[in-house]
Structures are given as structure tokens and as C-alpha cells.
Amino acid sequence: MFYWGRKGVLHIKQTIEELKSYQPERTSKPDHHDFWSQTLSEAKKKPLRAKLTDLNYPIKQITAYELTYHGFDETPIHAHYILPKEHNEKLPCLLFFHGYSMSKHSVSNYMQWLIQGYAVIAVDCRGQGKSGDFSSYTSDSLGTWVTKGILDKEEYYYRKVYTDGVRAIDFACSRPEIDPDRIGVIGGSMGGGITLAVAALDDRPKLAIADMPNMCDIPLAIEQKFEGSLTFVEKFLHQYPEHIELVYENLTYFDNLNLSESITCKTRISQGLKDLICPPMPAFGVYNLITAPKSMEIYPFTAHDMSMVEHVDKTIEFVNENL
Template sequence: MQVDLPIEELEKFHYQEPEPADFDEFWQSTIAAETARPLDVAFTPVVTELQTIDVFDVEFTGYGGARIKGWLLLPARRSGRVPAVVEFLGYGGGRGLPVESLAYASAGFAHAILDTRGQGSTWRAGHTPDPVGSTPAIPGHMTRGLLSRDDYYYRRLYVDAYRFVDVVRSSAEVDTDRLVASGRSQGGALSLVVAGLRSDVTMIVPHVPFLCAFRRALRMTAESPYGEVSRWLAIHRDQAPAAFATLAYFDGVSFARRATCPAAFSVGLRDVVSPPSTVFAAHNAYGGPKEMVVWEFNGHESGGPEDVLRTIRAVRGLP
């Protein structure tokens, strides 16, 4: 079932929407204001039934001074600093329980998992609220504060993701020269964000990244989460220009253009959640060395466990 352009056209596809002229200024000022706050990181050991993995509850100060949760999972048998996988989660998911995230620590890496503020009630539990209110919004997170770049939900989440890299780098257990950011869907987009805003991420492995090429995505799919924006615009008929003006500051394609570290993407050609052309838009614009793994017969699940194995191999292959 073809849901988008043929692969030959996807490989050459470039998203043509212009960026805001002050895109860099907006994010530089946002990051400067938020990094002026102390991180106040707390790593608290947690007793679990796991015998091969040490678990630490993580808490730090994110956007606006909110306290954000996470996990740090470490191989119990380790010698010195270990490479780290910083994982950002897909839409609606939270950090869950440590037993749900065993692969990377079992492979010998530090595994840091950011708990997504205000989510964590769709496919895995979370423990971090989003204490900020919102203008009228469709249920979900895509339209919360949509008419203002300053108030938009993803401004808060992008800063949390940026700060979480600082949290991981502050751990005495982590080899900061081998720090890989990864995630699926929303998590893939967050890995693009941190690669575009930072120069100290060694590599990213974004699987079927969401939040890329917004106008293209809304033309290609009515599936949620993009469908939240479509339904909001169907009610707020005269607000489309203002909404797209906000979304332009949060497009993963723009962050991809600014990234320089190596990246290993994946895409599912039958994906109706993150349409293939939107994933290729980020890949084709990416500023650093890059590769794309194409799963011809898969949708938003893309490579599934194969993507996890690809991430493990990528970390092991770092110099």
C-alpha cells in the first residue's frame, strides 16, 4: 500500500516552506534564559527486582522551573564510564517502569529516559505533570498554546529535552564522548532538536521522527497526533496563519538543517502517522553525515526491535 511518494522521489524530496527569519534568535534566547536556572539534579538509587541493572530515579529542573522526572539505568557490572543512550519517548508515553526498558543497559550502556511532561497516560505511564495552562485546545498536546510560540507546549518539551542532555552529561558514570540521542516518533523529533541545538551529542538515531514538515504532514494524513491540529483548525477556521506561524519554530526539519553529528534515520513506507515524505524531509535536510534505513512493508512501528538493535550497534561502533 503506497501512502506517499515513490521511493525515488522521497530520496530527492525537499520541504520548501520558509523558516522564520528569527528562528535562531528565538531558540538562542530561549535556551539562554532557561539554562540560567540551576539544574538541581538528583540521582536517587531505587531498589528493584532487577539484579543486572542499577536503577536511579532522576529529577531535575526543566522549562519554567518545573521539576522533571526520568530514569538512569546502568549495567550493574561496569568498569569506569560507559556510553550513554539518551532516549526520548513517543507521543503519549511516559518513562514507565524500569523493567520496561532493559535493552540498552543490558547491552552495557547507560540508558537515560526522559519522562515527557504532561503525557504518560496513553501507552506507558509517566510521573511528570505539565503545570502550565492552555488556551482552548483539542484533547492531546499538539494544540496547547498553538497561537503563541512563547506559550506552545513544545517549547517547554524541547527545553526539557535540551536540559536532559546536561543531566546525563553530569553523571560520573557516563562517557560524555559517546553520548547518543534516540527515540521513536516524537522521541525521534526530540533527538533532532537536541542535535540541532547542541554540539556535544555524539550521534543521533531518530526512528520515524514526528513533528517534521508540518504543512506537508497535515496535507498527507488525518491520523493523530497531526489530526489534532487538523481538527482544531476545522473549528478555529480563521486561525490557520497564526497556527502555522507558531509551528514553524518547532519544525524538526529546521533543527535537522543545523545538526552536524552523524545520524541514522529509519522510515516506514506505509506510515500514516509520520508520512514518509516528512521523515525524508528531515533526513534530506540533515546537516551532518546521515543514513536512512527504509522498512518497505512497515508503518509507524518501522523496524521495531530491529531499530533497537540498530541503535545498539551504532553505539558499539563509536570510536
């Protein structure tokens, strides 16, 4: 982790330059693209079975629905689907993915987007919030999502979560009120990792905004982190050291280090240099390998939090300029 000494600003600049120059090697296996092509092909063969239920939310200027749709394995995924009540043209749409062990929260959290004329789909990731998980996992000894199915890439939790995110785009594009050419994906922490993965797996998003993303340069992140979901991977390997090689190989399929080469949309990553959960170097490693138009917001004294007014305002401005 990085600490600022007496040299102050100079030290910060040197640290940022080191991060910007970090060029990791991709670790993808020969069947990486075939694995994801087959995964998405299988998912799209299944009916979406989207269902909207009026929420009767007590803000008169919006129309809010509880959305359910079938994800990877016909698990019903729950989401908010929220629209400005008054709209005469097709709407741009933002898809939100939340952090680990959290949820989509209240409809009111998204009002800054609704009042500007954006539609919002805020997803509860499978097994979290209101979404269940119909999958069975042969490796689930720790009872936490990041290790579910980790011994089999076909079973692994994040295979399903990333595909669920793509299916949310399928729903957005099925709606007559949504402009399919103005879709953005946005999230922080686990949601930031999902955002990057969905942007890599689907070319329909025009914009991807990932704050302090996880699932980036995973072996390095496991080595450098002090807190957060990847600590459970370490605990799993502590219990089952005979599976170290298999686990690291399986994780290559879900590492944004390898997925990011397929990102084509404009992408912004934000990173605090004091982050102990999603440390900066793994995120910079992914960022540095993205070839699509991109930008990075860097906060030298910020930890695992992007709720600062300055950052929120920058995000609103960035979305308005690009979507």
C-alpha cells in the same frame, strides 16, 4: 500514501527514488535562531535541581534511580536513570524519548543497553507518564499536548519539551560516571521528533537515532497524515479558522525541517513507507536537508512501528559502531 501495484519491486524502487529526491524549502522566520538561543539561555540560568531516588529494582546487575530534574519552567521532569552495576570507566549514555501519549515504561525495557555497558536516561515528557506540566496555556481548548499554547510560540508545548530534552543532556554531563563525549539521543514517533530537535539545539550528542519522527515538514505532514497527533491541529483550525496563518507561522519554529540545519552529529532516521501517522515524505524532506553524516533505514511494508527484530538488531549494531 503509497501502495504497491503489480510492478512490485520496481514500483518500490521508484517510490524510494522519488522520496530521496524530495527537496523542500525551509520555512524558518528571520528570528528563528534568536528565538532558540534566547530560549536555551533562559533555561540554563535556572538551577537543574536534579534528584535521584533509589528504585531498588529487582535486577541485580544494574543500579536504577528515579530521576527528577527541573525542565524549561521549573517543571519537575521524571526519568529513569539506570547504570550497569559494575563499571570501571566512564560510561556512554543513551537518552530515550517516548511516543505521543505514552511513557518511559519499565526499567526492564532498557536491559539490552545496560548489559552492554551503556547508561540510560529514559525521560517522561512533560504532562505524560509521571511528569507534570506547571505551564499555563492561553490556548488549550482541545486538551491535548500538540495544541497547547499553539497561538503563541513563547507558550507552545514543544518549546518546553525540546528544552526539557536539552536539560536532560545537562544532567548527563553533570555526572562523573558519564563520558560527555559519548552521548546519544534516541526516540520514535514524537520521541523521534524530539530526538532530531534536541540534536539540532545542542551539539553535545554524538549520535541521534530517530524512528518514524514527527514534527517534520509539518504543513505537508498535516496534509498527508491519516492518524496521529497532528490531526488535533486540524481540529483546532477547524474550530478557529481565523488563526490558520498564525498557527502555521508558529509551527515553523518547532518544525524539524527548519531545526535540522543545525544538526552536526551522526544521524539515522528510520521510516516505514506504509506509515499513516508519520508519513514518509515529510521525514524524507527533513532527512534530505540534513548536512551532517546520516543514513536512512527504509521499510517498504512497515507502518508506524519499528519493533521488528531486524530493526532492533540493526539499531543495536548501529549504536555499538558509532558510540
